[in-house]
Amino acid sequence: MKPGDQYLKWIEWSETDQVYIGQCPNLITGIHGDDPVVLYGELCEVIADVINALQAAGRELPPVTIRPMVANAG
Known part of the structure; x- marks a missing residue:
C-alpha cells in the first residue's frame, strides 16, 4: 500500500x-477540475507529491483521519 492510500480523499x-472539488483534509485543502475521474487521479498525484516533500524534509506525516466528521461531532 502506498502512504497516500490510507488518507481519506473525495x-x-x-x-x-x-x-468538481477534490479534497484530502489531512494533507491539502483541495484542487478542482471539470472531470471527476481525471481529478481523482490528479488528487492522488498531489497527495503523493505532498507526502514525498514532507518525507524529504524529515517531517512526520499527519495522522490519518478516516472519518473527520466523526472526530468533530459531539
Whole structure:
C-alpha cells in the first residue's frame, strides 16, 4: 500500500463554483477540475507529491483521519 492510500480523499461537485472539488483534509485543502475521474487521479498525484516533500524534509506525516466528521461531532 502506498502512504497516500490510507488518507481519506473525495471528489464532490461545487454548485457555487461549477467545478468538481477534490479534497484530502489531512494533507491539502483541495484542487478542482471539470472531470471527476481525471481529478481523482490528479488528487492522488498531489497527495503523493505532498507526502514525498514532507518525507524529504524529515517531517512526520499527519495522522490519518478516516472519518473527520466523526472526530468533530459531539
